[in-house]
Amino acid sequence: MGSELCRASSCESGRKGPRRTDQGFLCRGCRERLASNLRILPTLYSDCNRGGGSKEVRVIRKRPRRAANIDSSINATTAEIRSSILTVLASWAGLVTEERRLTPPVREISALACFLAHHVDWLARHSAAGDLVDEIRYLERTARGIAYPDDGRRVRVGYCPDSDCAGELFALIRPHGEIPPSEIVCTTSPTHSWPVTWWSKLARQIRSSEGE
DSSP states (O other): OSSBBHHHHHHHHTTTTOOOBBTEEEEEEEHHHHHHHHHHHHHHHHHHHHHOOOOOOOOOOOOOOOOOOOOOOOHHHHHHHHHHHHHHHHHHHEEEEHHOOOOOSSHHHHHHHHHHHTTTHHHHTTTTHHHHHHHHHHHHHHHHHHHHSSSSEEHHHHHHOOOOOOEEEEEEETTTTOOOOOOOESSTTTTTTTGGGGGGHHHHHHHHHHOO
């Protein structure tokens, strides 16, 4: 176990504070969440076109952009989050290629996300690892909300009871008979999911994990 606290500000926020690192500057949970979010971003980037809600998007980085022809069917919110995803991924990929003296990937969402996911362990040992986790997490959550605005009701349950997981649990309440059905999912690990009938049992596990 590492001697430092995880540098991601989103690490266990509001529970017991950041976890200890297991390598570099990130805890195991945040490192795994980073890899998972990088893998899902290309899909969310694409699916934002079909959602396109009116959700406000916080611009993470502001920099001059070259003029570009944007499809009129894509609203400003969708265009902004897609632009932010591309800008942030390209910036971090640039950091990796410069410091590791590697050939840069193509400036395309899937290529950039795959490149960064491949270098997650190295990035976890970089002093700016915490910023990366927080930026990618924000992009994933915002893009998901835009891509799937009508995906049923989303209710926060609490933190994942798994002691090695830094995720939060949300109940996705969908209309009866829909596929997929209502379920409780973890924001970090896709393997941490339960049917909503487990709500009471999970509540007891969560209270137990928090020492109540």
